[in-house]
Amino acid sequence: MSAHPAEALQGLRDIFAGGAPSDPVLRGQREHALERFLERGFPDTGEETWRYTNLRALTRRQFITAPDGSLGAEQVAACRIDELDSHTLVFLNGRMQSEHSDSSLPAGLRISSLEALDSEDEEDARPAFRELNTAFARDAQLIEVAAGTVLEKPLYLLFISTREEQPVMVHPRIELVAGSNSQFSLVEHHISLDLDENLVNTVTDIDLAAGARLTHTRIQDASNKSFQVCRVHVEQARDSHYINHHICLGSALARMDIDVSLRENGAETELNGLMLGNGRQHMDTHTLVDHLAPHTLSREVYRCILDGKSRGVFNGKVVVHKDAQKIEAHQASNNLLLSESAEIDTKPELEIYADDVKCSHGATVGQLDRNAMFYLLSRGIDPETARGLLVFAFADEVVAKVAEPGIRRAMEKRIVGRLPDGEMLREFV
Amino acid sequence: MLKIDNLQARVEGREILKGLSLEIGKGEVHAIMGPNGSGKSTLVQLLAGRDDYQVTGGTVSFMGKDLLELDPEERAREGLFLAFQYPVEIPGVNNTYLLKAGLNAMRKHRGETELDAVEFLALIRDKMKLMQVDSSFLNRGVNEGFSGGEKKRNEILQMAVLEPKLALLDETDSGLDIDALKVVANGVNSLRDSERSIVMVTHYQRLLDYIEPDFVHVLSGGKIIRSGDKSLALELERRGYDWVLQEALEEAQA
Numbered sequence: 001m002s003a004h005p006a007e008a009l010q011g012l013r014d015i016f017a018g019g020a021p022s023d024p025v026l027r028g029q030r031e032h033a034l035e036r037f038l039e040r041g042f043p044d045t046g047e048e049t050w051r052y053t054n055l056r057a058l059t060r061r062q063f064i065t066a067p068d069g070s071l072g073a074e075q076v077a078a079c080r081i082d083e084l085d086s087h088t089l090v091f092l093n094g095r096m097q098s099e100h101s102d103s104s105l106p107a108g109l110r111i112s113s114l115e116a117l118d119s120e121d122e123e124d125a126r127p128a129f130r131e132l133n134t135a136f137a138r139d140a141q142l143i144e145v146a147a148g149t150v151l152e153k154p155l156y157l158l159f160i161s162t163r164e165e166q167p168v169m170v171h172p173r174i175e176l177v178a179g180s181n182s183q184f185s186l187v188e189h190h191i192s193l194d195l196d197e198n199l200v201n202t203v204t205d206i207d208l209a210a211g212a213r214l215t216h217t218r219i220q221d222a223s224n225k226s227f228q229v230c231r232v233h234v235e236q237a238r239d240s241h242y243i244n245h246h247i248c249l250g251s252a253l254a255r256m257d258i259d260v261s262l263r264e265n266g267a268e269t270e271l272n273g274l275m276l277g278n279g280r281q282h283m284d285t286h287t288l289v290d291h292l293a294p295h296t297l298s299r300e301v302y303r304c305i306l307d308g309k310s311r312g313v314f315n316g317k318v319v320v321h322k323d324a325q326k327i328e329a330h331q332a333s334n335n336l337l338l339s340e341s342a343e344i345d346t347k348p349e350l351e352i353y354a355d356d357v358k359c360s361h362g363a364t365v366g367q368l369d370r371n372a373m374f375y376l377l378s379r380g381i382d383p384e385t386a387r388g389l390l391v392f393a394f395a396d397e398v399v400a401k402v403a404e405p406g407i408r409r410a411m412e413k414r415i416v417g418r419l420p421d422g423e424m425l426r427e428f429v
Numbered sequence: 430m431l432k433i434d435n436l437q438a439r440v441e442g443r444e445i446l447k448g449l450s451l452e453i454g455k456g457e458v459h460a461i462m463g464p465n466g467s468g469k470s471t472l473v474q475l476l477a478g479r480d481d482y483q484v485t486g487g488t489v490s491f492m493g494k495d496l497l498e499l500d501p502e503e504r505a506r507e508g509l510f511l512a513f514q515y516p517v518e519i520p521g522v523n524n525t526y527l528l529k530a531g532l533n534a535m536r537k538h539r540g541e542t543e544l545d546a547v548e549f550l551a552l553i554r555d556k557m558k559l560m561q562v563d564s565s566f567l568n569r570g571v572n573e574g575f576s577g578g579e580k581k582r583n584e585i586l587q588m589a590v591l592e593p594k595l596a597l598l599d600e601t602d603s604g605l606d607i608d609a610l611k612v613v614a615n616g617v618n619s620l621r622d623s624e625r626s627i628v629m630v631t632h633y634q635r636l637l638d639y640i641e642p643d644f645v646h647v648l649s650g651g652k653i654i655r656s657g658d659k660s661l662a663l664e665l666e667r668r669g670y671d672w673v674l675q676e677a678l679e680e681a682q683a
Contacts, residue, residue, distance in 0.1 A: 369517075371517045372517050372519050374478075374479055374480075374501065374517075375513065375516070375517040375519070375571075376519075376522075376527070377478070377500070377501040377502045377505070378477050378478065378501050378502075378504075378505055378510075378511050378513075379505055379527060379528075379530075379531035379534075379587065379591070380502050380505035380506045380530075380531045380532075380534040380535050380538075380591070381502060381527075381530050381531055381534055382502055382534065383500075383502065385530065386502075389519075389522050389526075389527075390519070390522070392521065392522075393519060393520060393521025393522045393570070394521065395521075396521040397520060397521055400521070
């Protein structure tokens, strides 16, 4: 329970009344979620999983729901990754923009609007931001990939935020159901057109049937004054394969929660992340991998580069349940602090109830490698460029794992743009 | 070219160089040999500008400039090159970028125009042929996943591209099989000319069969204790170091 300005929470009730669906069942679900959220309010640092992430600034901000709006083609072009050949859906402050979105989709891919969200009969409390999303989500999307479908082009969801009279709260909601042996790539790109102070609170639910393979790339490149919260929940059946690449560049405060349940034998998951913080940015990633079945595998690589007074948090929890023998779980958290005032809290959490497992975890926090630095200087490269190259190289090891070359190149350019002395690196990258 | 006079240096409080003097003329090839821990690697790394060493006395002048006053990148731009004993792997920094950046930094320093990507590639292709380096090398990270031999060949490739005035080769021969050694030696020999000086630090006479030195020095206890021509290296190969150390000791006592 946390103390929040009563009027802020009351404000949520008023907003809800203005935009809820008319269907009584759907309305009931959402009202229920709102009430559950209001009972608890926003999480505070008294909760273990929020210990390092203080939401005070967020709770003080008065949000409105997105006003109607539209985007010009040039604005969309300025935001999108232009080298990416994709099926594209564009959203403005969470509202779907049909005129900028592809209407025809390939066989085997179906996208429809999702009406029923979380049902009311679930007893266990859901995470607060999920309840909030359920209460306010608009234009929620159900993405279905038919069994056996192999799609070459990724589905690209471009979420554009803009600055309005008051900060906007946006609750993107995606449910992806991938049929057995399907193969698919989803790209979520969150970006701001200007320096908005919005809250973007995304929920992505993913269900992978037996043998399904999904690559999920999430790029958060929003305004440095915005709040970005996301929760990705993945359920994996037998022999399915999930890869998540998370590149976190923007926001004043970002919180990512990725929960993966490896439910059946042979399911594999790979989580890669990069957090690049500067100024007073705060970036927090919590992962939870549940090994529920034997012969499942998880591999996590998270890197964090912090400059200025930025702060990073990484918490990687792995639970190996009693019958989940012969599993492998590996986790690495490597962090680079570029200034005295930057700070990282990194913590692995392993709960292992099986006895025949292979688990590893490692965390490093460091400055740049002196040997590498001297090597570059000895080749005539100036110290600023050498430093920039080494920081870039550290970041690029995560980006290099992304399969689509268009995304890789776009991200490399963005990262160079955000690094200290990045200008000097442009010609090398 | 290079004049070292009574150089003294320490690392972590321990004295490593104890009054070392050495003069390298233009176009000369010198070999520095000596037992382990004698200060050979310290000397060349210190000359390249590594800041782990504290110079406590003596002077070093390079092309008439006070070398010790220059930062490592300035030394490189003035034409000093160190081939590392253990070249560093830098994943994510592309070999091509490193070489192009280094070369252009030097060209800029010399007041020459910088090379664009096309000009640079034309230049490096020839040098790669010389060093028998595969074209996939261009897209790999600096020394990333290279074998020991590939790393050493890459060092000499960098030397061929950067065309230094003075090259310091720090145990470039160690760990190489005979074929790799020939490639490396061939590369170094092709870079020998009347304007370029080379200093080789090595344990083994073997390298000197392929790169013939004009002078051979024995470094021991932080000093040059004996200098001669290439016949000195052969003698060391035959008799080991003990007799030189013994003679030096006797001279000191006398």
